[in-house]
Amino acid sequence: MTKREFVLPIEICPICGARGTFQVFGRIDDIPYFGETMETLVTCSHCNFKHSEVTHLGQHEAARYEFQISSEEDMMVRVVRSSTGMIKIPELGVTITPGAGSQGYITNVEGVLNRVKDVLSYVAETAPPAKRKAAQRRLRKIEEIIQGRARARIILMDPFGHSAIVDQRAKKRKLTKREIESLK
Numbered sequence: 339m340t341k342r343e344f345v346l347p348i349e350i351c352p353i354c355g356a357r358g359t360f361q362v363f364g365r366i367d368d369i370p371y372f373g374e375t376m377e378t379l380v381t382c383s384h385c386n387f388k389h390s391e392v393t394h395l396g397q398h399e400a401a402r403y404e405f406q407i408s409s410e411e412d413m414m415v416r417v418v419r420s421s422t423g424m425i426k427i428p429e430l431g432v433t434i435t436p437g438a439g440s441q442g443y444i445t446n447v448e449g450v451l452n453r454v455k456d457v458l459s460y461v462a463e464t465a466p467p468a469k470r471k472a473a474q475r476r477l478r479k480i481e482e483i484i485q486g487r488a489r490a491r492i493i494l495m496d497p498f499g500h501s502a503i504v505d506q507r508a509k510k511r512k513l514t515k516r517e518i519e520s521l522k
């Protein structure tokens with residue numbers, strides 16, 4: 339799957355100014371039904387700056403993907419989420435917005451659910467009691483989805499076309515002009 343990896347050593351860290359500690363690691367993958375992607379991870383071992391991003395090297399078509407999760411096997415379906423991709427899981431009332439400092443990553447459905455789980459676990463432990471209950475309810479629901487006992491949809495929209503749900507059962511369509519405007 340991985341076609342090429344590269345490391346770009348950069349002399350000076352643009353964040354903290356340290357020498358010889360800043361590095362750009364890149365990997366190019368060829369993903370079936372989507373095309374070539376480039377993942378980059380930028381790190382500085384001095385100031386601990388870290389940023390990851392995914393770019394689609396193929397055609398860039400503003401697209402919306404919708405995938406119905408209905409079994410445990412569906413956890414393995416690949417998800418390419420760039421920092422410009424918005425993820426919605428309506429059954430959980432969850433929206434992951436492409437905000438500032440947003441990271442890109444290549445994962446699978448389970449990886450997306452685990453990220454949501456981490457956030458909800460944090461809320462369940464630290465929020466005021468009223469919000470905790472709601473978070474706990476959603477955590478139980480996520481467990482059911484992961485075990486294939488509850489159904490849910492994952493919707494992924496990217497106005498720059500760098501994101502995808504990579505499965506033939508995923509419904510794909512172009513984003514409308516209005517949707518593109520609301521996402522940018």
Ligand SMILES: [Zn+2]
Nearest residue numbers: 351354382385
């Ligand atoms: Zn640094």
